[in-house]
Amino acid sequence: MKPRMFARRTGKVLATSRAAMALVFLVALLIDPTTPGPGGSGVYIMLAAYLAGAAVMIMIAWRSWWWEFRLAPWVHGIDTLAFVFAVYFSEISKADFNSPFMALTAFLLISATLRWGWFAVAWTALALIGLNLVIGTGLFVLGFPFDPYRYGRRLMYLGVLSIMMVWLSGEQRGPRSAPMPRTPGTPGERRNAILVDTLTFARVSLQARGAAIAVPHGEEPWTELLRDSGYAVIVERLGPEVLEGCFGEPDRASLIDRTRGRRIISRASSYPIALNGPVDAPLAEHCGVKEAMIVTFETAAGPGQLLIWGIPDMCVDDLPLVETIGRHLSTELDREDLAELAQAASAAALRDALARDLHDSVAQFLAGTLFRLEALSRWIREGQDPTDEINDLKAALRREQGELRAMIQRLRRGEEGDRRTDLIEELETLLGEMSQHWHITVRLEAQIRPMPVSIGLAHELRQLMREAIANAARHGSCSDVAVSVSTGGPGLTLRIADNGEGFPTDSPIHRPRSISERVEALGGTLSICHNRPGAVLDIALPNRIA
Incomplete structure (x- = not known):
């Protein structure tokens, strides 16, 4: 004291x-x-x-x-x-x-x-x-x-x-400041810790007997109430009717006496004002507090309120400090909400990317393997020697196993940094494997050799090619696919043309979901047209990703 x-x-x-x-x-x-x-x-x-x-x-x-x-x-x-x-x-x-x-x-x-x-x-x-x-x-x-x-x-x-x-x-002269607490931990996972730390800081810095924070809980219709009496922090969930009433002007602290109907309210551009009359303070009423300091703060989810009572020798000198604590709490909660949204968006993007990779690689490979097994079964029934086909399948499985391991390693390591690779060499290897796996002819036409690109872009284009060729073979029943790659003013351009059945003429062209999402994620454009026979996919990617 x-x-x-x-x-x-x-x-x-x-x-x-x-x-x-x-x-x-x-x-x-x-x-x-x-x-x-x-x-x-x-x-x-x-x-x-x-x-x-x-x-x-x-x-x-x-x-x-x-x-x-x-x-x-x-x-x-x-x-x-x-x-x-x-x-x-x-x-x-x-x-x-x-x-x-x-x-x-x-x-x-x-x-x-x-x-x-x-x-x-x-x-x-x-x-x-x-x-x-x-x-x-x-x-x-x-x-x-x-x-x-x-x-x-x-x-x-x-x-x-x-x-x-x-x-x-x-x-x-200006608002008194205080070193606000910095809550440790991972952004997006510290909401409760921030509330508890701020509550404890407010009570200790003002040597108060107790403090409480009421904050809205996202989209739920109830209010979260935390009370610190010096021994433990108690958490309650209150319905919308419990704290009915006006919370007051945001970022303006008040000194209230509910018993005598007295208030001293701080103002932004002038000295605090004293008012007589009934005190509308639902949080103080719920906590059974007669005399206290209170401040309303704004968050993205709605207004909240900080209540501090039992302050020794309470007076207007504490109003700027209480306002500072309220602004700090508002800022930290909004940052935490933004971090949580960013984490959710990042997790959703990761799920989508993983789903595309699994669809374009593992799912399509398994579909092609099923076709080859059906053909192998037919050969055995016809009395043909299956040894070469079985060896080819084993080799294809080993290659796919290597691709899957590489995908797992990329997920574990994260970004590939500035590492680069030759796109033409990567595509030649891939197209040879796809030709053998689907028993079709796949040709690559490249204007420039070598064509260095980042490891990440090479992976995206490999997956895109796997999906496009698998679709042409499975759904278009093609026997020949021509892939051309070129660079120019707009950036990187790819054309994938096949001689298959193409798209039905009596219905609109159905854009392949995986390919469209991958091109959009790279900031490029995709156009699809009939080639009579077959179909043509034109993909343009901007210069900055090459």
Whole structure:
């Protein structure tokens, strides 16, 4: 508790400083009875009354955040009047340093800085200069001892000090910040940990007895409520009717007293405002809290709210810190939602890519193997020697096993980096295997040799070719496939033409799903047309992927 006695407690600091300064000034007058000057014993009475009032303000500042906030403008005005009377009715003719002028001036300007910022400092400085001019002129007219040189010098000091304080308050005053907690873990999997860490941080940093966070839970109609009482974090799920009511303006913290119907609400461009009336705080009502600090924050899923209660010596000085915690929580939850969406999108893309690879390689190979086994069975029935075909099937199975192992290794390693390979060499090897596997002629026409491309692009084009040739053999019953590859201005161009049956003329052309998805993923275009006989697939890929 002791470290927080004056931490961020503007009202306590000012009240104590005011009383100490009044006490020192009164003692100084009592010790040196020649100083009262033109005010006589009235100065003692005025200072004693001011000291009594300062003592009352100390009790108010330590006991009631509401009245300390509401009385602050009036007390500031009394301080200004007390400054003027104390200076001019305790003067002696020559001694500058017997006067409390500079101490009281600094106190008033610093008080305005701590409470309201540069705007209040400017108005306080103008009021002090104006009152000094009026009363100085009055003293001169009434014939009191008056030194114009010292009077002008003090006005200059006051003006310079006021300018400096206006500048400092405008440059230095701002929302108080705090080192927000950084929750470890994998983005997209830290939502509950972020809520718990922020809840604990808010309670500990404000030395509160408890704190609670209410957040919407995605698309579900219920609200997730976490409560930290210092011993454990309790999680509840509440229906939409439990927290009915307005959550308030986002990113604006409030200090509430539900029993007395009091609120102090922070504002973005000005000093906080105090309001009387019923307090609409459904979260505080649900938690059974009468007096607390509360802030609403926005998330992608909807508004949430942070409630902190049992704060020692609660006052408006804590509002900026609570707002900072609310903004931090809003940002972290939105980042977590984005990371979760990115993970879901990445997982979906991986599933689609794996499905395409399995369809274009394993599924098509098994279909071709089934055709060859049926042909092998027919040969055996006809009395032909199956040895060569069996050896070819074994070799094809070994090659497919190697392809499958390579696919598994790519999945384990991730990206291939900057490794490159010769596309023409890769396709020649593949087309030879496809020709033997489907018992058709497959020819490759290439304008440039070699044609270096990335390992990833070579894999995509190999899979694309496997699917296209398998479709031509299985569905088009072709006997010849011509593949041409070229590079030019637009990028990489492939043409796959067969002499099969082509597409039915009485129905629209059905675009192969796997090939279309693979071309779109590469940022290219696919066009399909009849070749009478057969069909032609024209694929254009951009330069950046080559």
